[in-house]
Amino acid sequence: MIHFAIQDHGLGQNLPALVDLLSDDECSIDVSFDGNDEALNEVRQSLSGRTASLTIRRSMSVSWSSWASAQVILDSMVDALSLPEWSYFMNLSGSCLPLLSPQDMRERLASEACQGRIGFCTAYRLARPVCWISSQAPAAPSSHGLETVQGRAQMLVDPSLRDLVESQTLKPPQNIGQRIGLVYTETGKNSYSVRPLSPTELCSRVKFAAVHPIHYGRSWMILHRSIVEWLVTSSILTRVQEFLKDCFCPDEMLFPMTLFSHENPFLEAMSSDNLRYRQGGARRLDLADLPALAQAQRHLLARKVFPVDYPIAADLIRRHQLSIA
Incomplete structure (x- = not known):
């Protein structure tokens, strides 16, 4: 059984078709919705x-690249563990498109398990040295800040x-070293203040990174229940959380760093392929690619599918599934 944890931060337009594609007797589905009361009520009615x-x-309010993104995923894991029977946890966004039926997904995961793989999370080890930036001077008043x-x-x-x-060399979305080499404080929805590390903060981060290599990747995962049970109670998760608490885009480092830590007892069972097309990247999915993707059955999910494209995409996947049934 698969537990699907969907995080939606839009208006929920894709959710009816997405839920239909994921529904069968051996799946459970949880939708965590970040929106106002009116939008949430519309989602409840549509589903x-x-x-x-x-x-x-309802989800907590999530800013782009904020700590809340990771917290929503952790909350969904803890909630899932209160449910019996499921074997795999799979998180996805409201813009994800299942390429396989739930039955085909279960068969694929069973095949992977026979080869010793029961955890799937994209992870790359940071190869370049981090450019740590520190200052003993106190942060300047916000009125003196530079906007970007x-x-x-x-x-x-x-x-x-x-x-x-x-x-124009401050580019934390692209520069992984800058994500951890500075201090980012969320000040509002999608808003941050940025400053150098203090000497104490610098010492703490350098010391941690010397023992725990920096991994980054995606926050989209498929994990066996045994891994989830270990993860949410592990001390390494707590320590990585502390390390990343004032970093940029921590959700894309929290899970790779924890799951690919030498402290993970399931490390040998982890795959750095999260079984998503383009690793679950954020580019808009070209509908022309869908027939080949569905036919290949290489990936379980793809994203992003925009609301204007989703009915067509979902119908194509349904027709393909019927053709091979």
């Missing part, structure tokens, strides 16, 4: 009666980092 194994709950936009994040940067801003 009403679709499957008995469905739960819908990184992806969907508005950033107010300490004047001591002016050279990085003016040379």
